Amino acid sequence: MADSTPAGAFIHAVEEYTVQQEPYYLPIGDEVQLFETAYEQRIPVLLKGPTGAGKTRFVEYMAWRLGHPFTRISARTGEEAEHRKPLITVACHEDLTASDLVGRYLLDTDGTRWVDGPLTRAVKIGAICYLDEVVEARKDTTVLIHPLTDYRRLLPIEKLGQVVEAADGFLLVISYNPGYQSALKDLKHSTRQRFISIEFGDPPKDQEAEIIAHEAGVTRDTAMDLAKLGEKVRNPREHGLSEGVSTRLLIYAGRLIHRGVPARRACQVSVTWSLTDDAEVQRSIEEVVTSIFE
């Protein structure tokens, strides 16, 4: 289903991208059950939490979990094929327009041709559509999702003069980092009151160590040391930081250690320098590193 380039890159049509293998995901509470209940009821879901808290991986995991293989005729190849639950992810940004989501006209040899955007594709095939960091998008895109999130489940496509009723499997999921919240970039009430909300916080230390050990291939002890470091640097205000360290950076440190980089140097380039440019704050983090990896 996917083309490949000579150099080994694989190219998928957006609506044929599915999560084929179970992503490594360690549940923290009842978030898996909540998501499944919301999905059954087709209630849209908002995931709240800081950078690197695992929101994206959670959605990939849920798409894998909800997806029982099914048969569908490919629009591209005309062949039948087994599919899992398709997941269409859009990373939002301040230049993302409604056209980027819904579709646009392209000029072709036969005049203009309409090309569905990722949201329209998700609506038509009944995929999970995940709008990551939705507050970053322009306002026209957030308004666009309103009729998809109430009892109508409609997507108006003004440029086609059409209204699409979502296929049954469709679910809208958005994410949002309350830490970036500002007057300009807050999620409006007319939008947020259309979703149930699941909050993602920092993982407990033991659980984080388990994740680091699994992902970086380091020993349980090193993983625990890195999790300790994470916990200590997690209170950003104490260190003059605007945001704490994510599990991802701790995994990077673990992977460098695993390949022979000395632990303190690995923490410096993965954690300290990646967190801040401020020399004093860097020193304060280095002290924590030294106290753990003497």
Place this chain on the structure above:
Amino acid sequence: MADSTPAGAFIHAVEEYTVQQEPYYLPIGDEVQLFETAYEQRIPVLLKGPTGAGKTRFVEYMAWRLGHPFTRISARTGEEAEHRKPLITVACHEDLTASDLVGRYLLDTDGTRWVDGPLTRAVKIGAICYLDEVVEARKDTTVLIHPLTDYRRLLPIEKLGQVVEAADGFLLVISYNPGYQSALKDLKHSTRQRFISIEFGDPPKDQEAEIIAHEAGVTRDTAMDLAKLGEKVRNPREHGLSEGVSTRLLIYAGRLIHRGVPARRACQVSVTWSLTDDAEVQRSIEEVVTSIFE
């Protein structure tokens, strides 16, 4: 009349989208009669009220109610068909331009081709045109509707060099949330003095319980508890909120409870976390939840 995709999505031409089944709507006062009188007189209508107060559903209900089936020849299929009152809804946003409403030229094999926008379609077929959150739109769109709202009932289409007199059945309805009112986004007097205004407030507790019971499938007692919660969290200032809880979120909570999620957890993800990111405000709402669902 509507196409369907293999996955079950239905695609309608905008002007053929009608409300086929009576939407569930519980009148609060004489708003149904007022709307009907305004429609008879072709006086444009402004609906004012907060998020989730039911303005959209009211318009859908009125379109259903005003619509006695009639016969029209489809522009697309050339076939006669029975129609109800068409309703054309446009969710306004700050990038919505006059062209999005009126129409634009598209390049085709035979050069450029004009495509009517949703407002022009509504004017030509005599539909109800509902501009949701009209203050969000760019100024050129609000000016555009002025000649449609006085005795002339004209839509000038400058790019075609045409002036269209509205078909008899046409009515313009706009909505507006006074809570978002600001210097930049206020409805100008030259616009608002062209409409009669119907205000939507919070529903009385008993009525809200009835709605929750109907929509979420919970018992009358649970519905009443949720309505109580709504009433208590409805004074936003008291809880440090910028806006109170909408009926929609209470229905979400009811639907989760109906599917087995514990009531307090259901209220947390549907109400508390969806209303605010502030930990203190969340605690204050949790206390209200606990006092009701101990």
Place this chain on the structure above:
Amino acid sequence: MADSTPAGAFIHAVEEYTVQQEPYYLPIGDEVQLFETAYEQRIPVLLKGPTGAGKTRFVEYMAWRLGHPFTRISARTGEEAEHRKPLITVACHEDLTASDLVGRYLLDTDGTRWVDGPLTRAVKIGAICYLDEVVEARKDTTVLIHPLTDYRRLLPIEKLGQVVEAADGFLLVISYNPGYQSALKDLKHSTRQRFISIEFGDPPKDQEAEIIAHEAGVTRDTAMDLAKLGEKVRNPREHGLSEGVSTRLLIYAGRLIHRGVPARRACQVSVTWSLTDDAEVQRSIEEVVTSIFE
């Protein structure tokens, strides 16, 4: 001359839109004579006044009055026809560009094709061109009208590399609401000193009652009551309003009363709620309503 759609909408070419029937207009002073004298001298006219003061209707009335039927060959049908004075109205807004007024190139089967804008059409056929709320337009549009308003009466069309001398019957009329005056949106002296100015104020109570009775079909007594209401709510500052009530809203109230809506309810939805969202100001207006329609 005008096409009609099956649903009853009529479509006119812009330059063939004329006022066929005498609009109902009640002169307040010598404004009709002033306009006629200015027209004879081809002196451009600026109409100043608040929302709903009747500026648009006055221009329609003058176009009807100045227009003695004449014979012209239609550019579209090639047939001779009798015409009245053509009136081309453009509602200005902040996205109105010079191209919207003057014209633009469109892509066609034979390459690009120039399409005259409404101002160019007015200049070429000798129509009255009415630019409503001209300060809202972008600066390039106001500069554009300068050479049309001095002794040269020229319209430069830069994209065509042409200069058009206006046909004899052409007159430019603009309108302007001093109440919206701000540093950003004031009419520049280099523009305003090119027009004579006619100011429109509030109509005297008796005259307003006459208009309401005529337009809403209510009795003289009800009309007088509504005119009294208008007079009392006309001092906006006293009621904390930024603008007083227009005659149009009083007519709406009259039409609802005429159809059986109780007078106080009719005034609430037509006047009180349309004027303001502020609960206190609403109460203060309600008191006035109650004192009149007890």
Place this chain on the structure above:
Amino acid sequence: MADSTPAGAFIHAVEEYTVQQEPYYLPIGDEVQLFETAYEQRIPVLLKGPTGAGKTRFVEYMAWRLGHPFTRISARTGEEAEHRKPLITVACHEDLTASDLVGRYLLDTDGTRWVDGPLTRAVKIGAICYLDEVVEARKDTTVLIHPLTDYRRLLPIEKLGQVVEAADGFLLVISYNPGYQSALKDLKHSTRQRFISIEFGDPPKDQEAEIIAHEAGVTRDTAMDLAKLGEKVRNPREHGLSEGVSTRLLIYAGRLIHRGVPARRACQVSVTWSLTDDAEVQRSIEEVVTSIFE
């Protein structure tokens, strides 16, 4: 040379627009000789002065004066014809781009076709190019004229990859109203130090009376009264005005008086209401009017 429309509008190619008849212009000092000397030396000229001071008419007069008829083959008709000095006027505004002045590609049946803008046409045929209110234009346009105003007399056309050396007869003239001077809209030194500057002030009273009498057709006495009014209202600060009355408005008043409008009413609509929207300032001007036309 000029096409005409059935309704009597005349259409000229920009480079064939010349001033055929001597415009009425009353010299105030040596400005005519200064301009002629500058023209002989090809030194660019900046005209400074308030609205309506006669800058545009002065340029039209100089174009007429410098123009001894000459023979040129029309690019459009291929015929020889006698020409006067061509004058190409561009009213600058904040959306005027370099492309508007220099030219642009248009799509044609044979692909794209380049169309020279007014400045390029002036440079190629050796016309006077008059950029009115040049500070209003976007910065790219002012930079564009720099190489035309030093010893190189070059116009780079980047989109064509060309550099044009100006024809001998070319002269650049710009105008500028110092009264509008602001941080954002000031003429940069790198631009203004490329021109000699001629300042236009208010005309002496006798001279203004002569102009009014000539242009409005009123008696010498009425003209003198209007000139007196002009002089008294000319000190804007005294009347709380940002700018004094221009001769143009006094001529309008004269023309209305000439057609039978009472003098005080004519002054009210031509002068008082055109100058200001402020009721107090209006009263103060009315007093001056009354003291003259009792």
Place this chain on the structure above:
Amino acid sequence: MADSTPAGAFIHAVEEYTVQQEPYYLPIGDEVQLFETAYEQRIPVLLKGPTGAGKTRFVEYMAWRLGHPFTRISARTGEEAEHRKPLITVACHEDLTASDLVGRYLLDTDGTRWVDGPLTRAVKIGAICYLDEVVEARKDTTVLIHPLTDYRRLLPIEKLGQVVEAADGFLLVISYNPGYQSALKDLKHSTRQRFISIEFGDPPKDQEAEIIAHEAGVTRDTAMDLAKLGEKVRNPREHGLSEGVSTRLLIYAGRLIHRGVPARRACQVSVTWSLTDDAEVQRSIEEVVTSIFE
């Protein structure tokens, strides 16, 4: 090589524009040697100095000086021809985009066709490319020149997917007026530290007199008087000016005097009025003029 229009304008292809005759340039110090050394080493050059200090003429002079005639086959005519060093000048402004410098696709009968911009042409033929007032340009253009100014001498053309290594003769020269320096329009260190810098100040009085005499054709005495005037008005702060008088304006005054305009009047229109609109500052300059030309 250059086409000419009937009216006498000459049109050159950008890359065939060379300085054929020695421009009049009077060296002040070792700037000529410094530029030549930088050119040999291919070190980019930044010219700093106020308006009219002669930066443009210096670059034209250096292009003439470095240019020993050489033979090249014209891309346009296919013929061999002798060439001097080509000089490609771009006057930067705030709407200058990377596409304006590098090139763009144009639509043609055979689809789109790429057209090299002036910078690409300079890079390919090994010309001097002079970006005048580079801080005025948009940021993307300044970033664009970075890889051309280090040891790589590369021009990436992203729209073509190409990287061009500069031909040997290519040199980048930019100019910059520190007097306009502001937070928004400063030259970033990452840009300025890629150039050696040559500062241009005010010329010594004797030298300026020599320039004025040569350029305006006036006597040595008059030239000396004008140079004195220049010196006295050169301290802008003393006269309340933001910038002093350039040599160019003094030459204008000289040329008017040469043609019979009285010296004080010539200084008024060339110097006083061109420098400022402020009546008091004008008076203070007039006094200096009077003290010299009594």
Place this chain on the structure above:
Amino acid sequence: MADSTPAGAFIHAVEEYTVQQEPYYLPIGDEVQLFETAYEQRIPVLLKGPTGAGKTRFVEYMAWRLGHPFTRISARTGEEAEHRKPLITVACHEDLTASDLVGRYLLDTDGTRWVDGPLTRAVKIGAICYLDEVVEARKDTTVLIHPLTDYRRLLPIEKLGQVVEAADGFLLVISYNPGYQSALKDLKHSTRQRFISIEFGDPPKDQEAEIIAHEAGVTRDTAMDLAKLGEKVRNPREHGLSEGVSTRLLIYAGRLIHRGVPARRACQVSVTWSLTDDAEVQRSIEEVVTSIFE
């Protein structure tokens, strides 16, 4: 593989640009090993440091070092050829859009044709993609790289409706100058926590002298003197500078000295004038220069 122009410019396809010869790079610490370890693990790398600290040269050196020649079939010529590690560099700026990185549709004889942007090319062929000064780019571009920097290694191409999994050799490297850090232009935590970070500071004096001697061809003594100058002017705050002198400027000074320009003059045009426009700061630097090169 590369085309050449008659004048000696070489033109490469972006994905065929490789570093053929070992760039001169003097390692300061373990940065080479760190980069190699990160590359093995495919951990994205962020290079932090001031202007001219050698970040670009380091990446070129690493591309050369990682690149063992390999055989690939050219997409352009269809021929096999030996290749080193391809390096695709993009200088970011505030107008750089997602389309500039990912690709765009171009109009062709056969309608529109998609052209991959540099990032897509890098992803498909497995190149190092170096985004220089990434904070300068528009926000949509930084969001775009997120899915490429976590375990998914995906590039969504919304306009094609495709998702590309990166080829194995792909690595993303970005650079960033903390000295320019501001509220508006800071690297967001959601972006920076996706990279390990290597900081580049000022080189030690001996090492800098070695670089200057190698690059400028001057004697070891002169190089040492210039390195001393660099060290003394490196504390920007002491000299009222916003940024210290880069090694590049010291090399320029050395190259001018090498060609016979007196040392103090060479330092003036290469260092003093290039660093600042402020006369006082210039004097203070001149004193340092004089104290070294008396």
